[in-house]
Amino acid sequence: MEIPNINHFSTQGASGGPVGIINADLIREVNFYTGAFPAERGNAMSSVLDFKLRDGDLEKNSLKATLGASEASLTSNGHLSEKTTYLVSLRQSYLQFLFKALGLPFLPTYTDAQFKLKTRFNEANELTLLGLAGIDNMRLNKDAEEEDAQYILGYLPKIQQETFTVGGVYKHYAGHHVQSLVLSHSYLNNRNTKYLNNDESNAEMLSLKLRSKEQETKLRVENSSVWGNTRLSYGANMEYAQYGNRTYQKRFTGSEQVVNYRTWIDMIKWGAFVKATYESDDDRFSASLGLRTDANNYSSEMRDLSEQLSPRLSVSYQLSKGFFLSGSIGLYYQLPAYTMLGFKDNNGEFVNKTNLRFMSVSQKNIGLSWQINNQVELSAEGFYKDYDRIPYSIVDGIPMACKGNDYGVVGNEAVSSTAQGRSYGVEFMLKWIVAQKLNLSSSLTLFKSEYRNTKNDPYIASAWDNRFILNMSGTYNLPRNWSIGAKISAIGGAPYTPYDVQKSSLVTAWDAQAKPYYDYSKFNTERADHYAALDVRVDKTYYIGRYMLGFYLDVQNITGSKFKEPDAIVSTGVVENPSAPRAEQRYVMKYIKQESGTVLPTIGVTFEF
Incomplete structure (x- = not known):
């Protein structure tokens, strides 16, 4: 079942969010595809997360309660009958108290819930019902006194969001054939307000x-059918989508403007796929060949299924014992965000109706893995991704993919599908697992990410061009039910665009958004410093009969690392030329230091029976 939004406080029109909605206690397995997407997974260009949840316990019912410094949660697992199992989770945060104590400018709270009900009617038929919901509320901490907090308070809106996905998956097992029917409904309600x-x-x-x-x-x-070493899968999908927006926003694009519009679109989407996979008898060779296509009735340019043909091929071959060579190639498509599709000007006209196309990416991967033994695995993979028809901001003159790293909304502006991009590099991974003792995972990615506005322009660094990312995490189980875990994260400095001081100082410009404007003629010509941090966690567990009592101490950023950003230019509130016409008035400006990062300890208690 597809879930469009898995994060709290998400940026509408872009991916991401600071807190995940899915409770990790319910997850059995996660497959993270950065390429070679399965043909049954559509509308994705960069990655696909495939979560597999646990089944409820048919033998007993259990309840787990966790109390930490930032949230409380309840998780239950068990059965309702001999044929029906359940998983359910409920979490309530109280981050606002912690953030208020730290003097942060925003006070977020969230609630989320999820469930899984699975009924196995007989050996041939089963039904799974799934649900996921989140409620977000971000208020402003007007008591924050630090200068950088006051700056953030100046532009950050109050945010309220509700999101949910609910649906069912019916499966019929008929010997070598499995049929699936999936029906779901997703909803997002986003409200931003700023004075x-x-x-x-x-x-x-x-x-x-x-x-x-x-x-x-x-x-x-x-439908999925197996004949010997070959599996053939095929299917089709239909979707009805609705998007509505009422926006009042003050903007400055050379002059003071007010954007005030209502919009509503409803769309029908459709698609189909076919995929064949093969595995040799000796398990040394495997291959997967797939074809997918998608279309919709938004515009005549998006109706034709042949325009979005998405072929993909992946192969793997065992060179010798423990050594595997693999590779993949594919062309993938994704629909632009609804915020772009539904944007109207003040005259009520759909600005982007004739300018938008499906975004596309051509991906090529080749990798080598070495399974030293049952405990240690090393791998290296090279990749090249070539992006096309990326929405381009007509006002700012940059790709929309280089926006969307802040709260709020991205895409509600005039765009055109003319930008291009590329990303290429190599990723190294190490996994070391000793049963009941050690679990270590690490990855290092060296890469470049670049964009250009049209095919005739030179490539420049994108907003995601950090050049390297290092992640190392592991847990070690000690005697007497003690365990210690740590995570090291390091990332290269991201490119950034200098501020346009002259534009930012204009009273009409500053009052429109209460933060400085970028000089996009110098887009991403500067680069921030690298950043690294260490998190540590210690757990102690007691088992008393059928009860479990656990305590943990989690210290995030134990090194006290500071994430440094360019100094921000801000208004002092004083007009340096009050006698001039309003359009020519300017604020006296000043620079303030921009850095974040604090040691954040958390003490928690877990009780399960």
């Missing part, structure tokens, strides 16, 4: 009021 100087008592100070909803109802049918 200049956070003065909500004066309606004229309103600078942003956004009310936006997305809904998707999806139906998918699949």
Whole structure:
């Protein structure tokens, strides 16, 4: 079942979010595809996360309660009958108290819940019901006194979000054939509100009021058949999507403007796939060949299935004992965000209707893995990704993929599908597992990420061009039910764009968004410093009969590392030329230091029976 949003406080129109909705206690397995996406998984360009949840316990019912410094959670696992099992989770955060104590400018709270009900009617038929929901509320901490906190308070909106996905998966097992029917519905309600100087008592100070909803109802049918060493899968999907938006926003694009529009679109999407996989008798060779296509009725350019033909091929061969060579190649498509598809100007016209196309990426991967023994595995993989038809911001003159790293909304502006990009590099991975003792995983990725506005322009560094990412995490089990875990994260400095000081100092410009403007003529010509941090966790568990009591100490950023950003130029609130016409008035500006990072200890208690 497809879940469009798995994060709290997500940026509408972009991926990501600071906190995951899915409770890790319910997860059995995660497959993370950065290439060679299975043909049955559509509408993805960069990656696909495939979560497999645990089944409930048919033997006993259990309840687990966890109390930490930032959230409380309840998880239950068990059976309702001899044929029906369940998993259920409920979490409530109280981050606002911790953030208020730290003097941070925003006070987030969230609630989430999820469930899985699985009924095995007989050996041939089963039904799984799934649900996931999140409620987010981010208020502003007007008592924050630090200068950088006051700066963030100046532009950060109040954010309220509700999201859920619910549906069912029916499977029929008929010998060598398995049929699946999947029906689901997803919903997102996003509300952003901002007043200049956070003065909500004066309606004229309103600078942003956004009310936006997305809904998707999806139906998918699949069949998978096995003949000897070959598996053939095929299927089709149909989707009905709705997007609505009411936006009032003050902007500055050379002059003071007000964007005020309502929009509504409903779309029908459809697609189909076929995939064949083969494994040799000696397990030395395997191959997968797939073809997918998708279309919709948004515009005449997106209706034709032949325009989005998405072939993909992956192979693996065992060179010798423990050594495997693998490779893949594929062309993938993704629909632009609803915020772009539904954007209207003040005259009520769909600005992007004739300018948008499916985004595409051509991916090539080749890798070598070495399974030294049952405990240690090493691998290296080289990749090249070639992006095309990426939405390009007409106002700012940069690809939309280089936006979307902040709260709020991305894509509600005029765009055109003309930008291109490429990303290439190599990733090294090490896994070391000693049963009941050690679990170590590490990865190092060396890469470049570049974009250009049209095929005739030179490539420049994208917003994601950090050049390297290092992650190392592991846990070690000690005697008497003690365990210690650690995670080291390091990332190269990201490129950034200098501020446009002249534009930012204009009173009309600053009052529109309360933060500085970038000089996009110098897009990503500067680069920030590298960053690294160490997190440590210690657990102690007691077992008393059928009860389990656990305590943990988790210290994030124990090294006290500081993530440094370029100094921000901000308004002092003083107009240096008050006698000039408003369009020519300028604020006296100043620079403030921008860095974040604090030692964050958490003490928690877990009880299970």
